[in-house]
Amino acid sequence: MDWEYFLELFLGGITRGSIYALIALGYTMVYGIIELINFAHGEIYMIGAFTALIIATVLTMAGFNQVAIVVIASGAAVLYSCAYGFTIEKLAYKPLRNAPRLSALISAIGMSLFLQNYVLLAQTSDFLPFPSLIPDFEFWEPYAHIISSQELVIIITTAIVMILLTFLIKFSKIGKAMRATAQDMNMAMLLGVDVNLVISATFIIGSATAAIGGVLIASHMGQINFYIGFIVGIKAFVAAVLGGIGSIPGAVLGGLVLGWTESFFAGYVSSDYEDVFAFIFLVFILVFRPSGILGRSVSRKV
Amino acid sequence: MKNTIGKLFCILTTGLLLMYSIHGCSFAPDTINLGVAGAHSGDLASYGLPTVKAAEIVIKEINAKGGVLGKKVRLLVEDDVCKPEIATNTATKLISKGAHVVIGHICSGATKAALGIYKESSIICMSPSATNTDLTLSGDYPNFYRTIAYDDAQAQLQVNYATKILKVKKVAVLHDKGDYGKGQAELSKKYFEKSGVKVVLFQGVTPGALDYTAIVTKVKREKVDLVVWGGYHPEASKIISKMRKNRMKTGFMGADGLKDKTFIKVAGKNAEGAYVTGPRDVSKNPLAIASKEAHRKAYSSDPGAFFDSAYAAAQALLNAIEKAGSTDYSAVSKALKTEYIETPLGKISFDKNGDATGIGFSVYQVKNGVFVEVN
Numbered sequence: 017m018d019w020e021y022f023l024e025l026f027l028g029g030i031t032r033g034s035i036y037a038l039i040a041l042g043y044t045m046v047y048g049i050i051e052l053i054n055f056a057h058g059e060i061y062m063i064g065a066f067t068a069l070i071i072a073t074v075l076t077m078a079g080f081n082q083v084a085i086v087v088i089a090s091g092a093a094v095l096y097s098c099a100y101g102f103t104i105e106k107l108a109y110k111p112l113r114n115a116p117r118l119s120a121l122i123s124a125i126g127m128s129l130f131l132q133n134y135v136l137l138a139q140t141s142d143f144l145p146f147p148s149l150i151p152d153f154e155f156w157e158p159y160a161h162i163i164s165s166q167e168l169v170i171i172i173t174t175a176i177v178m179i180l181l182t183f184l185i186k187f188s189k190i191g192k193a194m195r196a197t198a199q200d201m202n203m204a205m206l207l208g209v210d211v212n213l214v215i216s217a218t219f220i221i222g223s224a225t226a227a228i229g230g231v232l233i234a235s236h237m238g239q240i241n242f243y244i245g246f247i248v249g250i251k252a253f254v255a256a257v258l259g260g261i262g263s264i265p266g267a268v269l270g271g272l273v274l275g276w277t278e279s280f281f282a283g284y285v286s287s288d289y290e291d292v293f294a295f296i297f298l299v300f301i302l303v304f305r306p307s308g309i310l311g312r313s314v315s316r317k318v
Numbered sequence: 319m320k321n322t323i324g325k326l327f328c329i330l331t332t333g334l335l336l337m338y339s340i341h342g343c344s345f346a347p348d349t350i351n352l353g354v355a356g357a358h359s360g361d362l363a364s365y366g367l368p369t370v371k372a373a374e375i376v377i378k379e380i381n382a383k384g385g386v387l388g389k390k391v392r393l394l395v396e397d398d399v400c401k402p403e404i405a406t407n408t409a410t411k412l413i414s415k416g417a418h419v420v421i422g423h424i425c426s427g428a429t430k431a432a433l434g435i436y437k438e439s440s441i442i443c444m445s446p447s448a449t450n451t452d453l454t455l456s457g458d459y460p461n462f463y464r465t466i467a468y469d470d471a472q473a474q475l476q477v478n479y480a481t482k483i484l485k486v487k488k489v490a491v492l493h494d495k496g497d498y499g500k501g502q503a504e505l506s507k508k509y510f511e512k513s514g515v516k517v518v519l520f521q522g523v524t525p526g527a528l529d530y531t532a533i534v535t536k537v538k539r540e541k542v543d544l545v546v547w548g549g550y551h552p553e554a555s556k557i558i559s560k561m562r563k564n565r566m567k568t569g570f571m572g573a574d575g576l577k578d579k580t581f582i583k584v585a586g587k588n589a590e591g592a593y594v595t596g597p598r599d600v601s602k603n604p605l606a607i608a609s610k611e612a613h614r615k616a617y618s619s620d621p622g623a624f625f626d627s628a629y630a631a632a633q634a635l636l637n638a639i640e641k642a643g644s645t646d647y648s649a650v651s652k653a654l655k656t657e658y659i660e661t662p663l664g665k666i667s668f669d670k671n672g673d674a675t676g677i678g679f680s681v682y683q684v685k686n687g688v689f690v691e692v693n
Contacts, residue, residue: 021539028531035528078552085558145584237529238559239552239584247526282532288495288522290532 024162025283026276031167031236033275034174038229039252039268040259041181042101042222048198048262049218050113052120054105054129057226058249059135062242065146065234066135067173068093072147086149093227100131101223102216110212125170128249135242142241149235166236173232177225178268185264188218198262251294258298260311269309274298344402349383349392350639352377353417355408356424356447359401369446369631370395370623373421374395375612386640398423402431402640409435417441418645423629426450433459440647441611442654444635446627454671461647463654463668465627465634465661467678472573472595473505476546479593480683481513484569488516488545492533492557493618495522496548502573503548510546518542524616525553534560537568547572555585562588569593582687589684596689598664598680601625606662630661630674 039061046054072089080088108127112120150166151184185191196204197214205211234240235247259270274294281293301309354373356366357385370393377391385391394415400409405428408565412420413435420436420443423429436443437459444463445453451470453462480486489510500522507517518540523533534557537545545561545568547554558570570592572581577596582589600606609629613621635650637659649679658667666674682689 018539021535024535025532028529028535031531032528143555143580143584145586166563231530237556238586239555241552243526247524248528251528263543279532283536286521287524287533290527291524292543 020162021283023101025279027163027167027171028092028134028283029276029279030272031170032279033255033272034170035229035233035267035271036255036274037250037271038174038177038225038232039248040256040271041225041264042044043253043256044259044261044264044267045194045218045222047256048264049194049201049215050109051117052109053124053253054104054109054219054222055121055124055249056108056131057222058245058252059128059131060101060104060223060245061226061230061248062135062240062245063100063131063148064093064230065141065240066242067096067227068147068149068231068234069144069240072149076147081222082151089149090228090231093231094224097223097227097230101219101226105216105219110215112206127181128246132242132246139242143239144241145237146234146240148238149231170232170236171229177228180315181221181264190214194218197226245281254294258301258308260305260308263308263310263312266308266310343529345572349390350387350636350645351392351394351415351417351422352635353394353396353415353422355396355398355405355411355412355420355422358397359393360399362400364396365447365623366400368420368625369424369523369628370610371613371617372446372625372628373632375609375616376629376636378616379460379612380430380636387643391636397650398425398428398432400425400428401460402427405429405432406435406493413439413441419444419639419650421446421631421635423448424624426453429453429462433462433496437461439680442635442650443645444631446631447624457671460651461674463634463672463674465630465663465666465677466624467597468673470509471673472503472679473509473680474571475595475681476506476571476573476593477513477515479510479595480544480546480571481515484544484593484641486515486569488518488540488542489544489546490519490537490540490542491517491521491546491548492519492537493522493547494525494553496525496549498575499547499549500573501548503546506546506548523553523557525549530557533557534564534566537561538564538566542568544569544571547576551578551581551584552573555581555589558585558592559588564655571595577682577689581686582689590686592684593692594682594684594689595679596682598678600663603662603664605660609662626662626676630666630677633661634659634666634674 042057068089071092072085075085075088083303104127108123109120112123136289150169193209193214196209197211201211255270256267258274259266277297278290278294282290333470352373354370357371358366368603373393377393380386381390394412394417396408396412399406405423409432420441422445424447426448429445430453433443442461446465448464449466449469451468459502464658491503491507493499510517523530554572554576561568572594572595577594606626610621636649638653639645641657642653654668658665664676666676669675680691683692
């Protein structure tokens with residue numbers, strides 16, 4: 017067996033899976049709390065990438081150094097995406113919180129289309145070059161073809177974000193409030209948890225991770241347009257379902273499993289049927305574990 | 319009732335008389351009759367009408383200079399609506415009206431249907447737009463010529479360049495699974511295999527996917543000399559960038575879908591050295607500018623589809639008759655293949671299959687951020 021080839025596909029799968037995981041977090045957290053599939057989430061990722069591009073271009077023209085550009089552009093992308101996530105929730109989902117769930121779903125799809133078209137009209141339909149914010153520095157040179165510095169940065173950043181998020185949810189006050197709201201929104205409200213604040217916080221955190229994913233992958237692949245959020249959003253949603261929607265470790269695992277599935281299938285069989293295989297795999301998992309790999313089947317009180 | 323029959327009779331008689339009169343004068347010996355067949359009504363009229371206008375402009379100019387062989391050139395226009403079943407009638411009509419040569423037809427299907435009829439009557443036919451490869455390369459229609467590159471020309475050019483100049487032995491052909499991309503990729507594969515080059519990888523990728531790491535890894539493992547891409551620029555720039563980041567120096571080649579400035583803009587320095595085939599740029603040709611200007615003057619609008627190639631076809635046919643000294647089939651055929659003429663497409667002649675030489679596609683290479691012709 018060709019171990020080097022295997023290793024390359026394995027690492028390629030992690031890189032791709034990390035991005036899926038970063039976006040899947042937003043789907044899974046929102047679903048965990050208000051049982052809404054936020055289809056506009058992929059667009060938040062796209063808006064994050066666009067913001068970073070605009071800020072980075074302006075800063076480059078102003079002559080800032082590379083490190084400052086990366087920090088400020090990523091920061092701006094995260095802030096901007098958070099603002100969008102927050103606003104979308106207030107505008108499109110909050111008024112529908114007590115409406116049938118289907119209404120909120122339609123509202124989410126509408127939001128997704130609205131944001132796509134808004135960026136298309138306000139910016140451009142062309143593909144735009146994205147500066148490589150993460151430098152392609154030389155390290156581990158004879159083996160650099162196995163993993164590039166950018167891929168390494170993607171994997172490490174994702175790991176750090178995951179660890180921070182785990183701490184936030186496990187130990188902080190807002191994290192506890194989030195878990196309480198996810199378990200029983202009415203009870204949490206009765207016990208004095210500000211549910212509106214918790215839901216807003218969930219949207220903001222989810223948007224922040226999506227924006228980080230957007231900046232990382234855009235600077236790795238070097239191009240963006242208004243449509244990039246759609247397919248990636250769907251894939252990340254699949255990752256969230258695969259891992260067990262509502263479960264945060266599940267989203268990470270689901271992202272990685274989907275990344276590996278696609279990478280190994282394309283590498284060892286054929287890239288023609290990469291997506292087909294990914295979805296067959298999803299069906300296969302769901303047949304045996306209907307609530308996803310790490311999902312728990314919740315018995316509802318009648 | 320009686321009245322209706324009377325009316326019908328009237329219409330029929332008038333029709334017959336009219337037909338007779340058209341018939342009668344078309345055999346007038348003192349003109350050169352240039353037939354133009356194509357879609358002039360229906361959905362595809364916009365493909366056919368510019369050819370009529372091109373012929374009108376050329377004829378006007380030539381007649382102003384005294385015509386061909388001292389005779390005036392006359393235009394015979396027939397509509398085939400791009401339908402093969404109608405095209406045979408169109409051809410018959412043109413022949414019975416006395417067309418000496420025909421420009422047309424427009425669509426490949428209609429052209430093929432009509433060609434047999436022209437062949438029986440030894441009439442030369444030249445299409446400005448029918449790109450189906452077999453029309454010329456099959457050898458079935460020695461009376462057929464065209465002033466447009468055929469479908470396979472681009473793939474053949476790619477393969478020729480890759481095998482003769484780049485001297486590749488092993489290639490990977492990737493595509494985007496779309497109609498255009500996969501079609502191009504399949505043609506490239508066909509001609510590579512014909513010329514003895516091994517196509518070790520023939521695979522599609524999903525457009526818009528997050529990254530193409532897996533497929534690039536696969537290409538690297540196969541140690542190919544050249545990656546041939548069938549598709550558009552967004553995926554191509556992702557793939558070529560990934561290749562360069564993985565320290566691969568393998569060559570990269572695409573077709574006209576890639577000859578887009580956005581490719582260079584997006585892929586940046588990673589696009590350097592990539593080969594791209596694309597249509598030759600004729601917009602700076604003085605004759606193309608002049609013919610466009612003549613069109614604006616005559617019709618106060620910009621010319622439509624296939625105008626330049628139709629203009630060239632009209633020029634080439636009339637020039638060949640002039641040089642041959644008659645409208646005799648074999649003399650005109652010989653003149654078409656030996657005489658060169660300046661047209662909006664450049665200086666053209668015709669090869670033994672009937673395809674115009676000196677038109678069509680060129681190989682370009684990305685050098686310092688621009689496409690440079692490297693033939």
